[in-house]
Amino acid sequence: MEKMTARTRYIIAALVLSLLMxxxxxxxxxxxxxxxxxxxxxxxxxxxxxxxxxxxxxxxAALATxxxxxxxxxxxxxxxxxxxxxxxxxxxxxxxxxxVVEQGPPELRVVIGAMNRLADQRDHRIDEVEARIAxxxxxxxxxxxxxxxxxxxxxxxxxxxxxxxxxxxxxxQPGKGDEIIQIGALRVADGQIHADxxxxxxxxxxxAISPESEKIHGITADQVKGKPTxxxxxxxxxxFCEGSVLLxxxxxxxxxxxxxxxxxxxxxxxxxxxxxxxxxxxAYPNQPHHSLEASMALLGVSIEHRHSAxxxxxxxxxxxxRLVPLLEERGVITLRQAIEASAKTPYARLxx
Numbered sequence: 001m002e003k004m005t006a007r008t009r010y011i012i013a014a015l016v017l018s019l020l021m022x023x024x025x026x027x028x029x030x031x032x033x034x035x036x037x038x039x040x041x042x043x044x045x046x047x048x049x050x051x052x053x054x055x056x057x058x059x060x061a062a063l064a065t066x067x068x069x070x071x072x073x074x075x076x077x078x079x080x081x082x083x084x085x086x087x088x089x090x091x092x093x094x095x096x097x098x099x100v101v102e103q104g105p106p107e108l109r110v111v112i113g114a115m116n117r118l119a120d121q122r123d124h125r126i127d128e129v130e131a132r133i134a135x136x137x138x139x140x141x142x143x144x145x146x147x148x149x150x151x152x153x154x155x156x157x158x159x160x161x162x163x164x165x166x167x168x169x170x171x172x173q174p175g176k177g178d179e180i181i182q183i184g185a186l187r188v189a190d191g192q193i194h195a196d197x198x199x200x201x202x203x204x205x206x207x208a209i210s211p212e213s214e215k216i217h218g219i220t221a222d223q224v225k226g227k228p229t230x231x232x233x234x235x236x237x238x239x240f241c242e243g244s245v246l247l248x249x250x251x252x253x254x255x256x257x258x259x260x261x262x263x264x265x266x267x268x269x270x271x272x273x274x275x276x277x278x279x280x281x282x283a284y285p286n287q288p289h290h291s292l293e294a295s296m297a298l299l300g301v302s303i304e305h306r307h308s309a310x311x312x313x314x315x316x317x318x319x320x321x322r323l324v325p326l327l328e329e330r331g332v333i334t335l336r337q338a339i340e341a342s343a344k345t346p347y348a349r350l351x352x
Contacts, residue, residue, distance in 0.1 A: 153336040162188040163244040164317035166309040168217040171210040179205035184310030246273040278342035283326040
């Protein structure tokens with residue numbers, strides 16, 4: 001049998017207390033009125049009038065007990081809603097669809113259902129995929145472990161070479177067969193974006209593109225049909241990234257897709273990885289939203305024709321360059337410090 005919840009225990013306690021208080025009086029009244037003679041009824045009425053003050057006292061006691069029980073239930077509800085709000089904050093501030101915390105309060109799924117009907121198609125859509133915050137090791141934490149021996153970890157952020165990149169996909173579930181259909185990337189170095197050193201590729205996923213994803217990026221099946229496969233494109237992209245730090249927004253999502261192809265392609269990305277979503281939460285810990293759009297608005301970045309992989313890579317690069325001085329003000333100077341600060345944020349626990 002499942003363990004009783006606190007709410008169930010409160011209700012049972014209230015019922016037992018009510019029976020203890022009112023039960024004897026009700027039993028005597030029923031017995032005297034049904035089984036007794038007229039004389040008994042008269043006597044009972046007299047006694048009832050004498051016991052009226054005691055009844056009033058018991059009524060007050062019952063009301064006080066009810067208040068205590070309702071107060072406890074209210075506290076339980078507030079605690080549950082606080083947990084719900086925390087879970088929602090984490091989900092809504094990422095730039096991808098996530099999966100709901102399965103062990104969270106039941107009210108969360110009701111809220112998510114309502115949000116599905118009101119939410120934006122990109123940053124706040126939680127329909128096709130629910131969100132989860134993993135207890136197991138996240139993708140970002142695993143990436144940190146991979147690059148723990150890198151020789152550039154103690155170099156200042158503004159002295160490194162970066163590859164800002166983004167992907168577009170057939171859907172939001174890499175573990176259920178969704179594939180990359182576009183990669184866009186460009187180089188960032190010396191505090192500048194080098195658009196002349198760029199990488200763009202459409203990829204034939206050899207499977208259908210979900211209607212929901214097509215609405216976001218606008219890439220159709222006809223556009224990718226006959227294009228190179230991921231096995232052909234990924235080695236080229238790996239060569240393009242050689243010697244640089246990978247940079248993405250909610251990059252755990254993109255890296256999950258890349259990791260899913262490691263065994264098939266033999267391509268492994270071992271260089272350090274930075275996530276502008278996490279860095280934004282480090283620079284602005286009190287800011288409620290850290291989606292790419294929210295970060296762009298906060299930092300005054302404007303990009304036309306969003307939601308292609310390349311344009312999102314440009315947006316990510318610009319957001320990063322504006323975050324660097326803000327991070328320095330918080331004592332985050334080196335790559336190692338940036339990775340460690342990022343890993344402490346709640347968003348670093350997102351899993352796909």
